[in-house]
Amino acid sequence: xxxxxxxxxxxxxxxxxxxxxxxxxxxxxxxxxxxxxxxxxxxxxxxxxxxxxxxxxxxxxxxxxxxxxxxxxxxxxxxxxxxxxxxxxxxxxxxxxxxxx
Amino acid sequence: xxxxxxxxxxxxxxxxxxxxxxxxxxxxxxxxxxxxxxxxxxxxxxxxxxxxxxxxxxxxxxxxxxxxxxxxxxxxxxxxxxxxxxxxxxxxxxxxxxxxxxxxxxxxxxxxxxxxxxxxxxxxxxxxxxxxxxxxxxxxxxxxxx
Numbered sequence: 001x002x003x004x005x006x007x008x009x010x011x012x013x014x015x016x017x018x019x020x021x022x023x024x025x026x027x028x029x030x031x032x033x034x035x036x037x038x039x040x041x042x043x044x045x046x047x048x049x050x051x052x053x054x055x056x057x058x059x060x061x062x063x064x065x066x067x068x069x070x071x072x073x074x075x076x077x078x079x080x081x082x083x084x085x086x087x088x089x090x091x092x093x094x095x096x097x098x099x100x101x
Numbered sequence: 102x103x104x105x106x107x108x109x110x111x112x113x114x115x116x117x118x119x120x121x122x123x124x125x126x127x128x129x130x131x132x133x134x135x136x137x138x139x140x141x142x143x144x145x146x147x148x149x150x151x152x153x154x155x156x157x158x159x160x161x162x163x164x165x166x167x168x169x170x171x172x173x174x175x176x177x178x179x180x181x182x183x184x185x186x187x188x189x190x191x192x193x194x195x196x197x198x199x200x201x202x203x204x205x206x207x208x209x210x211x212x213x214x215x216x217x218x219x220x221x222x223x224x225x226x227x228x229x230x231x232x233x234x235x236x237x238x239x240x241x242x243x244x245x246x247x
């Protein structure tokens with residue numbers, strides 16, 4: 001049984017290592033995700049973010065602009081999720097005084 | 102917690118570290134435009150500085166720093182800052198959360214977006230801080246005798 005576990009782990013490791021051979025090089029400007037037009041000749045959204053983030057919001061950090069400006073409604077949803085999770089802890093975690101019978 | 106004791110060394114170390122962690126948290130929030138970081142990360146750091154005192158000093162001592170009652174209003178304030186920024190942009194004639202329409206005079210649209218991002222980051226930081234502290238407070242409720 002232990003041998004089977006290790007065999008499965010080795011199989012997954014082999015699959016991941018094989019798949020990592022096809023990853024693009026980091027920071028290569030010729031990558032598909034950095035191109036202006038995609039394979040099907042439609043404009044790539046990330047290219048607009050890279051080119052216009054500074055001109056739109058005067059902020060050097062592109063990630064902040066995407067998080068706070070272009071995708072701000074998504075960030076608002078994340079904040080509400082955290083807020084709701086915190087309020088639920090009042091119901092779940094707080095110890096109630098046990099009713100004496 | 103069956104046995105309880107307070108270590109003055111741990112408390113002193115926590116009191117020394119806590120203000121610097123809180124200052125670094127505000128730095129991460131406000132400097133999010135130029136370096137990695139932002140509301141979520143900075144809020145976690147702010148919560149860390151408060152929780153350090155709570156763990157080291159116990160309930161009675163830490164209520165001098167930040168009382169438990171303030172948690173829920175502070176979290177709500179953070180959400181309200183974010184939401185009202187969006188609503189103000191709507192009232193000024195733009196889309197929801199379109200910072201370019203915020204009614205701050207004397208600034209062009211790009212700089213308005215800059216300050217809009219800053220405002221919402223502060224809101225996110227307040228919410229994350231209050232929620233993390235709230236989770237800890239609700240967990241130790243009734244078990245902390247210090």
